[in-house]
Amino acid sequence: xxxxxxxxxxxxxxLPIAFLAxxxxxxxxxxxxxxxxxxxxxxxxxxNNQWSFLLAYSAMSRLxxxxxxxxxxxxxxxxxxxxxxxxxxxxxxxxxxxxxxPGHPFQADIYVKTxxxxxxxxxxxxxxxxxxxxxxxxxxxxxFFKAGEPGDFPATAGPSRFSKLVDDLLTERxxxxxxxxxxxxxxxxxxxxxxxxxxxxxxxxxxxTKSYPSTPGDTLFPNRPxxxxxxxxxxxNGEVPTSPGPGPSTxxxxxxxxxxxxxxxxxxxxxxxxxxNQVKTIKDTAKLANEKYNSGKDVADxxxxxxxxxxNPILNEAEEARYKAMAGMNELxxxxxxxxxxxxxxxxxxATEEMVSSTMITAYQDIVSxxxxxxxxxxxxxxxxxxxxxxAAAQELLDGWVGTLEGLTKSQQATxxxxxxxxxxxxxxxxxxAQADAEKALQDVxxxxxxxxxxxKAKLAELKAKEEAEKKAKEEAEAAANGGSQGGS
Amino acid sequence: xxxxxxxxxIVVSVSTIGMRFMQSVGKxxxxxxxxxxxxxxxxxxxxxxxxxxxxxxxxxxPYTGExxxxxxxxxxxxxxxxxxxxxxxxxxxxxxxxxxxxLSYRTNYTGTYDSRNEKVLLDSVRGMTFTSLSPNSVQVNxxxxxxxxxxxxxxxxxxxxxxxxx
Numbered sequence: 001x002x003x004x005x006x007x008x009x010x011x012x013x014x015l016p017i018a019f020l021a022x023x024x025x026x027x028x029x030x031x032x033x034x035x036x037x038x039x040x041x042x043x044x045x046x047x048n049n050q051w052s053f054l055l056a057y058s059a060m061s062r063l064x065x066x067x068x069x070x071x072x073x074x075x076x077x078x079x080x081x082x083x084x085x086x087x088x089x090x091x092x093x094x095x096x097x098x099x100x101x102p103g104h105p106f107q108a109d110i111y112v113k114t115x116x117x118x119x120x121x122x123x124x125x126x127x128x129x130x131x132x133x134x135x136x137x138x139x140x141x142x143x144f145f146k147a148g149e150p151g152d153f154p155a156t157a158g159p160s161r162f163s164k165l166v167d168d169l170l171t172e173r174x175x176x177x178x179x180x181x182x183x184x185x186x187x188x189x190x191x192x193x194x195x196x197x198x199x200x201x202x203x204x205x206x207x208x209t210k211s212y213p214s215t216p217g218d219t220l221f222p223n224r225p226x227x228x229x230x231x232x233x234x235x236x237n238g239e240v241p242t243s244p245g246p247g248p249s250t251x252x253x254x255x256x257x258x259x260x261x262x263x264x265x266x267x268x269x270x271x272x273x274x275x276x277n278q279v280k281t282i283k284d285t286a287k288l289a290n291e292k293y294n295s296g297k298d299v300a301d302x303x304x305x306x307x308x309x310x311x312n313p314i315l316n317e318a319e320e321a322r323y324k325a326m327a328g329m330n331e332l333x334x335x336x337x338x339x340x341x342x343x344x345x346x347x348x349x350x351a352t353e354e355m356v357s358s359t360m361i362t363a364y365q366d367i368v369s370x371x372x373x374x375x376x377x378x379x380x381x382x383x384x385x386x387x388x389x390x391x392a393a394a395q396e397l398l399d400g401w402v403g404t405l406e407g408l409t410k411s412q413q414a415t416x417x418x419x420x421x422x423x424x425x426x427x428x429x430x431x432x433x434a435q436a437d438a439e440k441a442l443q444d445v446x447x448x449x450x451x452x453x454x455x456x457k458a459k460l461a462e463l464k465a466k467e468e469a470e471k472k473a474k475e476e477a478e479a480a481a482n483g484g485s486q487g488g489s
Numbered sequence: 490x491x492x493x494x495x496x497x498x499i500v501v502s503v504s505t506i507g508m509r510f511m512q513s514v515g516k517x518x519x520x521x522x523x524x525x526x527x528x529x530x531x532x533x534x535x536x537x538x539x540x541x542x543x544x545x546x547x548x549x550x551p552y553t554g555e556x557x558x559x560x561x562x563x564x565x566x567x568x569x570x571x572x573x574x575x576x577x578x579x580x581x582x583x584x585x586x587x588x589x590x591x592l593s594y595r596t597n598y599t600g601t602y603d604s605r606n607e608k609v610l611l612d613s614v615r616g617m618t619f620t621s622l623s624p625n626s627v628q629v630n631x632x633x634x635x636x637x638x639x640x641x642x643x644x645x646x647x648x649x650x651x652x653x654x655x
Contacts (some may be wrong), residue, residue: 014496021503023499028507032514049536125649145649146544146565169566173546179598183569184549193559193573196550200561202594203602205575212587224620227553 048117051090053147056112056123059087059094063110063141064127072106072129081157099157101126107143109163113153120150126166135305142171191223275339275352278332279359285325286363292318293370306377313373322367322411326418331362333421353425359433360422364415368438368445375408375445381452385459391467394460401456405449412442527635531642534591534611535631538572539646541593542627545570546650551621560619560627564654565650570595572619580613580634588634589614615639625651 063082067075076082077098093115110125126144144166152162162207183199190196194204227412237243292314300311336356345351377384378401388394419435427435543622549561549569559573568627574589591611597603613634620628625648632641 014492014499017496018503021500021507024507024543025503029515032518035518047532050539142649142651144565147540163609172566174567176563176598180547180563180567182567183596183598184547184563187549187561190550193571196559196561196571197573197594200569200571200594200596201602202571202596203604203607205573205592208576208587209580210580210582212581212585222512223558226552267630303584384500 028091031325048119049121051092052114052116052119052121052358053123055090055092055094055114055116056121058089059084059096059114060110060123060125063096063098067108067129067140072131075108077108081154095153097154099154100164102159106131107167111153113150122148122150122153124148124152124162126165126170247464257444275332275335275356278328278335279355282325282328282359284330285321285328286366288371289318289321290327290366292321293374297374297376318370318374322370325363325367326414329363329418330421332356332360333418336425336432338352350426353422354428354431357425357427357435358431361427361431363439364419365438367415370441371408371411372441372445375449378445378448378452381448381455384452385455388459388463391460391463392461394456397457398453398460401449401453405446406444408449412446415442495545520606523635524638524640527633527638527640530635531611531631531633531640534633535629535642535644537610537627538591538593539644541570542572542646543649545648548621548624548627548648551619551627553621553624556618556620558616558618560629562627562648564595568595568597573615577612577614584634587615589616591617591631 018020063076072109077100081099083098084094086093095111095113095115097111101109106129108127108129110127112123112125114123124144124146125142128143130139130141132139146166146169152160154160154162176409179430186199187196191198196202197204208210262296284354296311296314296318299314300306302310308410333356336352339352340349359455385394386398416439419439532551541564542560544565545562546565546567547563549556549563551560551570559571560570561571564570570593572591572593575592577588577590590609592616593608593610595606597606615632615634617629617631620630623629627646627648629644629646630641631644632639
């Protein structure tokens with residue numbers, strides 16, 4: 001405010017005018033901004049159409065995914081129309097209505113009404129479900145697609161004006177199918193628009209009335225033919241199916257023919273054949289070992305003091321049979337492992353495993369039974385050692401038994417390792433129990449030998465002490481005798 | 490008196506600046522509006538063409554891999570339709586350069602010309618090509634004109650009524 005004098009306050013005009021100018025500037029800026037907003041809005045509306053279609057197509061794809069997820073009979077609109085209302089998607093919303101196409105099995109009518117930026121649009125699809133178990137990739141085929149008016153979105157199920165329009169269009173389409181196919185054939189060789197319009201019965205386009213200066217970029221749009229496929233050369237003589245082979249190094253004696261059948265029969269289950277042979281070998285040798293152990297012991301038991309001189313050759317045969325049986329068992333496990341890799345079924349594999357484990361444990365039982373019989377005298381170690389009279393005899397017996405224990409322990413270890421190989425094989429409960437019993441029986445034999453060795457050691461110590469005492473007493477007696485004779489003289 | 494002179498000076502200065510500013514803004518606004526209108530017009534026409542092609546049942550020409558200045562396809566009822574360019578002589582004389590119109594013609598298989606089946610989709614086109622990248626889709630490359638402005642767009646359109654293919 002500007003005052004002209006101290007006693008007559010008057011209002012100035014500069015400040016109001018400045019304010020007025022400021023308001024004008026603000027008004028201008030506001031109006032320009034509004035105009036820019038209008039432009040942006042116009043551009044947005046022009047792309048609204050594309051966004052609406054994408055929205056509708058997404059909704060349709062969601063529904064198709066649901067149909068794909070199950071059988072046609074389990075579709076969500078099997079008994080009544082399926083609806084979704086006001087579903088938000090991609091910045092807009094959509095309404096969905098799906099129903100079975102009236103009078104057309106395995107077909108469905110899909111209506112999608114989109115709302116985007118205040119504009120509604122309707123899209124319609126009629127799909128066919130191709131119920132083909134062998135081709136799940138092409139189950140749903142779009143028979144008909146059309147954009148419609150939002151007012152055609154159905155409120156109730158059943159035929160409507162729009163569905164009738166679709167039926168009419170499909171009828172017209174079918175009627176024009178042959179004519180359009182023939183026209184397509186006619187249009188195949190055309191190279192210019194004029195030729196195409198001539199075939200279609202169209203009007204020939206007029207030429208330019210004058211020539212114009214060439215503008216840079218005018219020749220940017222030439223017609224371009226489709227690229228041709230490379231020519232594939234026909235197969236050479238060496239590539240035809242009747243060719244004798246890749247070179248002269250493998251000439252055929254005559255015309256190509258199928259190989260002749262062998263004269264001897266080919267076992268169709270060679271692996272199983274080998275397996276059965278091996279099982280028989282193992283059973284026989286293990287049984288032989290058992291018999292030899294028993295017969296050897298029988299011979300040893302004849303006569304007083306043990307007829308081991310005659311028994312030992314028989315027992316050696318028993319040991320040989322045992323080695324053969326164990327080698328056979330090793331081979332059986334290898335054969336069975338190969339056979340199991342090619343087993344036709346899980347049941348067949350289990351049957352093979354049970355056969356192998358049963359065979360091996362039966363053989364194991366036979367061997368252990370024979371060994372137990374052959375080593376049963378170690379259970380009478382106290383009686384045997386009681387008959388010893390000298391430490392030398394006791395030492396000889398002890399050394400022999402220690403050697404026996406060493407051999408027996410090695411055999412036990414080898415047998416246990418063999419049994420470990422069939423740990424993972426399937427076994428019947430009876431077979432599993434038999435294995436445990438045999439292992440215990442073998443361990444009992446080993447324990448009896450160990451106990452016998454302890455007894456022998458004790459007897460040896462006892463005899464040594466006795467012999468020492470006798471020796472000492474004898475020396476004392478001799479010393480006393482020598483002392484008496486010296487004093488008397 | 491001085492006060493009045495100062496006020497008039499302020500008003501004149503602000504008005505001058507405002508006028509200059511308005512002139513500049515108006516000029517750029519006009520150019521921008523023209524460009525926007527051109528784009529909108531192109532998009533509008535493009536939407537029409539897209540809708541028409543999308544409802545087609547089969548692409549006749551171009552073949553897959555071929556590029557042509559026209560497009561022939563079967564429409565929603567298997568009527569063979571062509572989109573092509575025709576010289577626009579009035580616009581060419583006005584701009585002193587070759588300008589085309591984009592037209593569509595739909596045959597009814599009678600073999601005679603029916604003007605009702607011919608439509609002008611776009612008035613000012615400098616060039617347009619159609620390339621088929623697959624049996625059921627076509628790529629459109631178009632350049633539209635508006636006085637001295639140009640606007641080029643590229644679009645890929647898929648046919649959605651292929652179920653009619655036997």
